[in-house]
Amino acid sequence: MATVFMKWLESRPLDYDRGIRLLTLGRLELLQAQIVDRLIRDGMRVLEIGCGTGRLAIAMAEKGAQVTAIDISPTMLTEAERRVNQFELEERINLKLMDASLIGDRFEAGYFDLVVSSLVFSEMTPQMRILVLQECLRLLVPDGKLAIIDETLPDNHATRLIFGAIRLPLRLLTWLLTRTTTHHLRDFASMLSNAGFSEEIVISRLGGSLQLVIASPADGAGIYILPATVLGRLRHRTTLRTLLLDLWATFLRILPPYPKVTPGLYVVGQPDMDSPVLVTGNFELTVRRLVREIDNRIDAWVLVVDSAGINVWCAAGGGFFTAEKVIGALRVSGLEGIVRHRALILPQLCANGVDGWRIQQEIDWDVHWGPVRAEDIPEYVVSGRVKTDAMRWAKFPLKDRLEMVTVTLGFYGLLILLPVAVFWRNMLWPVLVSLVGLSYFYAVVLPWLPGRDGLAKSFSLTLISLAGLLVYIVIWDSLPGQYIFNWVLGLTALSVFTAAELQGMSPLMRGEQANWGWEAVIGAVLGLIYWLIPYTLGWR
């Protein structure tokens, strides 16, 4: 939260140190002292980016370091110069007016033992951060160190909220005073690793909002620059947005518009030219689940193909995910110039719509059908694309059945319950309980019910639900004949509906249309009985 005042404080160098000390509650000085204690040795060459009034530079020089200190503000440098003279450290500290992005042009490669910087990186644009970090890597000796103190966005959600609440008024005030705004570092760790550094020590203060990061050039680090066609790095994260999307996906997934990911090339981890290329559709949930399973496990290029925001199996079946689209996406991605192999890993479940041979013949990329489930991908990739039978067979485990029943209930449940709530309000709870109970019961016992498809299984489900009704009548309540009649019809209808609906959600049964005709017939017969019998018995 300190840097929000910085632009304003910078114009008053004399107040600067005092202001910063106050805003960081003295923690900045403590972290700077850590740098001096841990890293400074006599005679080492240090570059300080953004020295401000020279406090840290002086402390390092006093311990024997040869410091080159740069800053972009002339007023700050004037003050720094005054202090350097005061401490008589002109021999040890070389002050320069310089923009951080130019350090690569102004200093020799491999010249510095240490590069330090406090509260500067958060002021840079993301592109500049990447550039400066890469230049730092170049300027450092192989066993050199990088020490950065900066504002970061706390990982913890609660802390982040408090952080945001405090930050807002400060941000507003700073903008009013100086018409500038500042930024905190987000995901600095991955930016460091992208630039070729490996993090060694992280010291957090102020609830994680102020951090000292000490890093060194990673072993064998080449400079890692993402190809220009890459749209971004996909990471597994839980945020408010993903939680809301999950909530939506749990209940109303079947309703369009389906949330989409911009199609194109992404990276997971730090892929190189030998890393695998994974192809997937652009349904948000699909991409997120894929990333959840592979992030931090493998490095890969992820080619997100426009599948109209539909999952790969349905999109392929419906003609939204085709060889044509994969070929097009591959061309746009420029992957041919990025990787030196020609192997695509496609989801096995899109094989019903993506013609693998066409991809091979037209653009000469080998198509490999990956595992059915994303969780098997790391093992599949690490083993050199060995696919076990367990990886290639679709299953419908209890977890998936419960999830799919919930998805079905979210929409169709509403469709059934709304009219009931409007026209037969006194029946709402019994119907709700029957529908939900029947659905989850069915999801649990599905594999043990006889029959191959939903319609066949609905027969035994109906018998079970009617048996349940009988037990209820015998034990608790002997209902009048008319009620029993209604319940028998109602439970039969709900059973058929439940079993038939889940069929479309199951990977082990033919599509939902398969029994549509019979469902319509059963519905019509039930309706006819509902109207005719009371009429003949004189109930109406």
Next chain:
Amino acid sequence: MLPKKATMRSLLMEHWELARTLRRLQIHFDSDRCRGVWQCYEVCPIGNWTPDYDRMVAIFRNGKQCIACGACVLQCPEKAIELRIPDG
């Protein structure tokens, strides 16, 4: 605007036909054309195809479990597999 009656009826009939077709589709495998590429084995999510490494052909083993997704039909380079409505 609601579609006209005739259109609605034809749509329903079309759906009925599709439903009937989907229910009855069966794999028809011309094993003479098979030369053991085993893409069917690679893509079948049900495990209906197994490779026969000796004879270099694929074996279709369980028609009942087939969900008629059509993956093997599309991926077979020899066009040896078809989804058909059985005669009669």
